[in-house]
């Protein structure tokens with residue numbers, strides 16, 4: 406009798422792991438297809454990292470190429486818990502149709518999650534709501550009319566309204582990503598800094614910068630062609646009932662294999678999807694002095 410009860414309990418627990426474990430996975434979609442970056446090289450790396458976290462089922466929706474039939478691009482955002490943007494219309498690419506823009510605004514305002522990855526923050530300079538979602542962005546004509554420069558000085562967040570263009574990076578360098586908000590779910594439990602592999606360090610980003618939390622910064626050194634400022638590289642933005650995680654990191658496949666980048670991306674995606682983070686810090690997370698790549 407006792408054995409039968411044990412056997413039933415074991416079967417029940419196996420059943421619940423199989424059935425409920427699967428059901429609890431979050432649904433993510435990576436949007437790519439146009440980007441002045443190597444999206445064909447980076448999307449599989451992002452997809453693999455999200456899947457490896459055990460928290461996501463991941464689709465990829467690839468838009469028609471530049472100049473293609475934009476009517477073919479009608480993602481059903483509502484099917485997903487988080488939308489990962491590996492897309493930009495930088496350099497004459499296609500802006501999303503009005504219908505897709507309104508659908509995306511509704512999806513986020515109603516509580517949908519978004520991850521804006523690297524060059525995605527250059528996208529859609531004229532789309533007001535998108536720029537509120539990403540908080541700050543660069544290039545494509547952005548300037549003081551887009552909003553203030555956002556950076557950190559002496560531990561304080563600065564919103565600098567002085568005139569000037571948005572979007573810059575110096576030569577590719579290794580740099581430390583330093584936690585600025587250690588209590589935010591994305592950052593909580595992570596080491597205070599990690600050394601990121603050689604990458605572009607985005608600087609001089611500006612935008613509406615409303616409902617923005619700076620999660621981590623990096624020192625953009627003048628001697629390396631940077632801004633001379635402590636620049637935000639990971640951010641959290643609230644938009645309506647939705648959440649947006651912004652990572653400025655990951656210019657190319659090589660820099661995207663940094664364990665620190667991939668761990669913060671996965672944790673940021675989970676936070677954007679559900680407002681909390683359960684994905685643990687990987688054992689091979691980089692230290693403040695030593696990089697680590699997949």
Ligand code: ZN
Pocket residue numbers: 442523524605655656657
């Ligand atoms: Zn880049």
